[in-house]
């Protein structure tokens with residue numbers, strides 16, 4: 001039976017440590033979140049981020065933009081927040097309404113306020129192995145490996161999914177920890193073959209049960225980033241948790257695994273941005 005990685009508890013521990021830091025060092029960090037459009041899931045994510053900010057002692061300011069927002073209006077808000085000396089971090093919640101260019105918006109956020117790590121400058125920093133802002137989900141997963149003392153060096157890691165926000169930065173993070181990394185995606189011919197002897201599997205697809213028990217090697221570490229809804233309307237991941245948890249050595253649940261760690265890492269990145277600003 002696999003060890004179930006308790007992301008909820010680890011995230012709580014991290015938030016508590018950050019809160020202590022904020023109090024002890026009298027920090028005044030501030031996060032600005034832009035929510036553009038009416039995506040219901042995004043509203044829930046933003047609410048959770050706001051709660052975490054409250055808990056840690058980060059000032060949280062939400063900017064709600066309507067569906068009809070133009071690219072110019074979005075960019076002009078980002079420019080305003082870039083100039084605001086009190087704002088340490090700017091987060092643009094995705095997705096944004098169709099017709100708007102999210103990549104251009106990410107590129108507009110100053111690298112030093114880019115707490116999501118999506119600006120090409122930070123993407124490049126991660127690629128060349130320099131310190132910058134690392135996207136919160138992969139960063140949270142690396143923290144889980146550290147906490148559970150899961151050694152990555154020389155391990156065969158397979159990341160399923162190649163998005164800019166999860167799959168690609170995850171692969172970079174694993175590479176920087178000396179894993180041998182394979183990235184799979186929708187055009188991968190035989191996913192089973194790629195996964196067969198993987199020591200570490202990270203699934204970031206967004207399809208329920210795409211990772212089945214017979215695809216996984218006995219003793220593998222299985223990290224489930226997916227957020228899907230099952231037939232009962234309950235949140236579930238990409239992985240067949242019930243069966244794979246009998247075969248893996250470590251596994252993350254959904255909910256209570258990667259999700260809370262993503263938010264804890266956002267808090268971590270905002271405080272990091274604030275401290276860098278204070279040093280200047």
Ligand code: NDP
Nearest residue numbers: 161162163166185186187204205206225226227258259262
């Ligand atoms: P995207 O939709 O941007 O990317 C999904 C990836 O999965 C793509 O690279 C796609 O390939 C690949 N894919 C689709 N079908 C298959 C398949 N049959 N076999 C192999 N690969 C496939 O999603 P995100 O990266 O943004 O998110 C992935 C999941 O993680 C979602 O469920 C999302 O909700 C969740 N998520 C969870 C977070 C958390 O904190 N827990 C944070 C962020 C996301 P291709 O590139 O070829 O299209």
